Amino acid sequence: DADVTQTPRNRITKTGKRIMLECSQTKGHDRMYWYRQDPGLGLRLIYYSFDVKDINKGEISDGYSVSRQAQAKFSLSLESAIPNQTALYFCATSSAGGTYQETQYFGPGTRLLVL
Amino acid sequence: GESVGLHLPTLSVQEGDNSIINCAYSNSASDYFIWYKQESGKGPQFIIDIRSNMDKRQGQRVTVLLNKTVKHLSLQIAATQPGDSAVYFCAENIGGGDKIIFGKGTRLHILP
Numbered sequence: 420d421a422d423v424t425q426t427p428r429n430r431i432t433k434t435g436k437r438i439m440l441e442c443s444q445t446k447g448h449d450r451m452y453w454y455r456q457d458p459g460l461g462l463r464l465i466y467y468s469f470d471v472k473d474i475n476k477g478e479i480s481d482g483y484s485v486s487r488q489a490q491a492k493f494s495l496s497l498e499s500a501i502p503n504q505t506a507l508y509f510c511a512t513s514s515a516g517g518t519y520q521e522t523q524y525f526g527p528g529t530r531l532l533v534l
Numbered sequence: 535g536e537s538v539g540l541h542l543p544t545l546s547v548q549e550g551d552n553s554i555i556n557c558a559y560s561n562s563a564s565d566y567f568i569w570y571k572q573e574s575g576k577g578p579q580f581i582i583d584i585r586s587n588m589d590k591r592q593g594q595r596v597t598v599l600l601n602k603t604v605k606h607l608s609l610q611i612a613a614t615q616p617g618d619s620a621v622y623f624c625a626e627n628i629g630g631g632d633k634i635i636f637g638k639g640t641r642l643h644i645l646p
Contacts, residue, residue, distance in 0.1 A: 423577075454636075459542055461623060462578070462636040477633065509577050522568060523634060525577030 422446045423526035425510050431532045432500050440495045440529050442510030451493035452511040452523065453477075453485060455504075462509065468493055500533045507531075542621060544641045553611040555640050557624030560605060566627040568634065569598060569609045573620045581609070581622075611642075619644045 423444045432438050442451065449470050454462040454477075464477030466485040474485060482504060484496045497504055507530050511523040547553045559567070565586040570578035584591045584598045584607075591598050597610040607624050621639045628635070 459638060461638040464633055467633065511577075522580045522583060524580065525570075528575075528577050 421527065423510060423512055423524055425508075425526040425529050427529060428527065429530045431534065433534050434501055436500050438497050438500055438531075440508055440510075440531070442493045442495070442526055444491050444510075444512045444524075444526075446512055446514075446524060447490075448512035448514050448524075449490065450513045451487065452513075453483075453493065453495045454509045454511065455479065455506040456509060456528075457506050465495065465508075497531075497533075500531075502533045505531060505533045542639050542641045544643055546643045546645055547614050548645045549614060549616060551614055553609075553614045553618065553642055555609045555611075555622050555642065557607040557609075557637050557640075558605060559607060559624070559626050559637075561626065561628050562602075562605065563628050564605075564626040567598070567600060567607050568625045568627075569596075569607075570623045570625060570636075571618075571620045572623065572639070578623060614642075614644055616644050616646075618642060 426441045452467040453465040455465055456462050463479050465479055465483050466477050468474050468487045471487050471490055486494050507528050509528050510526040513523045568583040569581040571581050572578045582593045582596050582598050584600050589600050595612045599608045611618055619642055621641050623639045624637045625634045
């Protein structure tokens, strides 16, 4: 069974629609992340959460919001989707870092197309 | 200037040969580095990491080398196999901070 799952795996929506991408993990990690991946641009951090009460903006948070419903669940919302939010979205988790950041474990991704 | 576009750098390697994938970083405060492998249709998968107090670390068929003087990181894959075909990302963490910064990736193509 996958440790980090994302739903849906693929989604097509229209401009202006609100959509939610969900992420669940069974690794028992405190830290969760949302990234987007665009061709040739690598991974860019949208939001991250170090525990249920902690939410932080990443590099490209505009147009997105998140909710950490539980230690195991972290959802990403697009309040009003626009075409340039078409991308591959990844959720990731890591354990608490201590002195150093710990390795991140990624879900399988959600492919989003905004028409 | 920085090249931004749809085309990743590509490394083509004969099956059985060794592969060397390079990565340059710019922040001298970066102290933790990771290599990820991303196969088509999948999320990035951890391969190996290295702390800045080391200059070499070995795993199973992989070796990461860190040269802090020139801010260069490399991933060496021994006896490259068809299953090694993927995009490889280096990532860095700056000074024990909250975030990991990912590079743009290199596509490894295995020639039969």
